[in-house]
Amino acid sequence: MAPSNASKSIPAMYISHESEKKRKYNSRVLNVEKAAFTPLVFSTTGGMGKEAVLFYKKAAEKISNTTNQSYSDVISYIRKRLRFELLKTCLISIRGYRGIMKKHESEDMSNLDYNLIRE
Numbered sequence: 001m002a003p004s005n006a007s008k009s010i011p012a013m014y015i016s017h018e019s020e021k022k023r024k025y026n027s028r029v030l031n032v033e034k035a036a037f038t039p040l041v042f043s044t045t046g047g048m049g050k051e052a053v054l055f056y057k058k059a060a061e062k063i064s065n066t067t068n069q070s071y072s073d074v075i076s077y078i079r080k081r082l083r084f085e086l087l088k089t090c091l092i093s094i095r096g097y098r099g100i101m102k103k104h105e106s107e108d109m110s111n112l113d114y115n116l117i118r119e
Contacts, residue, residue: 014049046083
């Protein structure tokens with residue numbers, strides 16, 4: 001943990017980092033891009049700040065309604081993917097990337113099945 005955060009609890013760190021991001025970026029996003037700003041704050045262990053939790057719940061709800069998949073399958077899939085990406089990022093930052101950088105191809109969301117058990 002960073003020395004500046006050593007005396008704070010984890011929820012207090014999330015709030016602090018969310019406030020800092022809002023202070024830094026909110027006015028520009030509102031004025032220049034004419035959009036809303038939601039700071040997504042994560043810990044390296046997969047924890048999320050309050051606004052990130054709300055964002056992912058809302059996104060999962062919309063995906064669930066659009067794809068007719070159950071909400072629990074969608075939110076579970078999103079959380080698993082997020083945690084693996086955070087883990088991969090931590091490992092790369094510790095040991096460096098050892099391999100050929102490949103262009104990451106995004107998945108076609110319309111054909112994605114969020115239930116991991118195939119019928």
